[in-house]
Amino acid sequence: MGFTLATWNINSVRLRSPIVQKLLQEEGPDVLCLQETKSPVDKIPLEDFAALGYGHMVARGQKGYNGVAILSRLPIKEAGSEDFAALGHARHIAGELENGVVIHNFYVPAGGDEPNRDKNEKFGQKLDYLTEMRDWFHKDAPQKSILVGDLNIAPREDDVWDHKKLLKVVSHTPIEVEHLAEVQDAGAWIDVTRQDIPEGRLYSWWSYRARDWDAADKGRRLDHVWATKDIAAAGHSSRVMRDARGWEKPSDHAPVFATFDL
Incomplete structure (x- = not known):
């Protein structure tokens, strides 16, 4: 069974239900993983998506913050969720497709503005969250799995608009990149996006602060699609749907796609 998957930090699924529907109608991914849904699960407008054929959902939510959801037109069952670093946040949900593929959807903490855990509690929480992710995957090695989400780290030099300028900016600091590499x-995750697009600058996030984000193009690749080694070779056709960043009332993130022949 082949399926196409997309991951997108939507920055409020209720506020941006119209552009989620636009994506589902125009691109038709089989599975759409959303982060920062900012909604209790029972308030996610599932009926809007079910009307387009996406009647299956597994999700974790809370009022006004965080939140992760997997929408699918393929049957999917919940396969657990973890509260790494005991933050009490809705940041992880896993779902299993009928072919046995497990999809992990993550929203890693952003980490605040100051890359110093002594001065900034949020940065410490981010590092702790990543450390517990690492330990969890060490303890129970994943197989036939895909990991997606807003991981809030741009690891490579060509994942940011200016490597040197961003070395001391949260999301591209060496300690964050090191923690992500350990996860x-x-x-044994393979970065499917970079497996498909190995060279060149690639971004999935552009700040709302930029007056003309497209022309300035000061982006970062914060959104990722990984797969375990046993299925990574089945992944292909990766792309960042940059156009969606310019839609009406957009998220500051663009959807990232990959197709898996499984």
Whole structure:
């Protein structure tokens, strides 16, 4: 069974239900993983998506903050969720497709503005969250799994608009990149996006602060699609749907796509 998957930090699923519907109608991914839904699960407008054929959902939510959901037109069952670093936040949900593929959807903490855990509690929470992710994947090695989401780290030099300028900016600091690499190594995850697009600058997030985000193009690749080694070779056709960043009332993130022949 082949299926196409997309991941998108939507920055409020209720506020932006119209552009979620637009994506589902125009692009038709089989599975759409959303982060920062900012909604209790029972308030997610599932009826809007079910009308387009996406009647299956697994999700974790809370009022006004965080939140993760997997919408699917393929049957999917919940496969657990974890509260890493005991933050009490809705930041992870896993779902299993009928073919046995497990999809992990993550919203890693952003980490605040100051990359110093002594001065900034949020940065410490981010590092702790990543450490517990690492330990979890070490303990229970994933197989036949895909990990997606807003991981809030742009790891490579060409994942940001200016490597040197951003070395001391949260999301691209060496300590964050190191922590993310440890998570990746722990699960033997393959970065499917960069497997498909190995060279060149690639971004999935552009700040709302930029007057003309498209022309300035000061982006970062914060949104990721990984797969375990046993299925990574089945992944292809990766792309960032940059146009969606320019839609009406957009998220500051663009959807990232990949197709898996499984």
